[in-house]
């Protein structure tokens with residue numbers, strides 16, 4: 001059986017029961033687990049553990065059977081003696097490696113979105129578009145019930161596969177994707193949140209007014225300032241208050257011995273987050 005080099009986003013997702021998003025994962029690694037091999041340079045490769053499977057790297061391979069039963073975050077040796085740590089990936093790890101079609105929202109923005117939109121267990125969310133499902137997964141993991149409107153069937157299928165692979169049956173009854181154009185309207189009523197990541201979110205604002213309960217939150221993620229202006233204009237003309245827009249900057253630090261300084265490179269820009277609350 002061939003090994004997985006999960007850093008290739010063109011490799012299709014395989015079903016796997018773990019890691020589990022809303023329960024503590026068991027300590028030992030099991031057949032069917034999604035795991036991540038991390039080499040000494042910090043490179044990460046994801047694979048699903050299978051009987052007889054092998055993880056291949058440029059420095060030899062590891063038998064999956066030798067990994068099954070080990071504690072999470074164990075160190076293993078490849079056939080050529082290279083050390084690898086094998087660990088269950090976090091949601092952040094998974095988002096960086098998962099198969100994708102559309103541009104995903106990255107962990108830098110996913111965390112703040114959960115806070116700004118106040119995503120919590122039982123919160124009812126209308127999300128559009130669904131894209132590759134990164135934002136869906138973050139909200140499902142926070143316990144929300146998510147209905148996603150997505151216009152492209154291939155993206156909807158990929159998002160569903162990603163959610164199934166990472167969140168599995170624990171999210172199954174809290175997630176539904178509908179193939180439809182969000183600009184034409186929202187059928188749901190009294191939702192708690194409308195969360196948008198599509199090109200013209202201002203076209204959804206009037207529908208969000210109909211869909212949101214009083215006090216509900218509208219959030220739009222938009223890469224460009226022109227989009228920000230247009231969505232803010234639409235919000236200003238509708239029954240919303242407390243509108244605000246921000247962007248999230250993240251700067252990593254290099255820490256080694258006496259060299260403690262900001263990384264030379266950082267992500268310059270991803271998107272703007274605009275949020276507002278529905279008036280009664």
Ligand SMILES: C[S@@+](CC[C@H](N)C(=O)[O-])C[C@H]1O[C@@H](n2cnc3c(N)ncnc32)[C@H](O)[C@@H]1O
Nearest residue numbers: 102105129131132133134135150151181182197
């Ligand atoms: C940038 S992607 C969303 C990525 C997603 N937030 C994630 O984290 O994976 C934008 C998505 O909006 C979808 N879309 C564009 N216009 C739409 C519309 N009118 N109704 C529903 N979905 C739409 C696109 O097909 C695409 O999948």
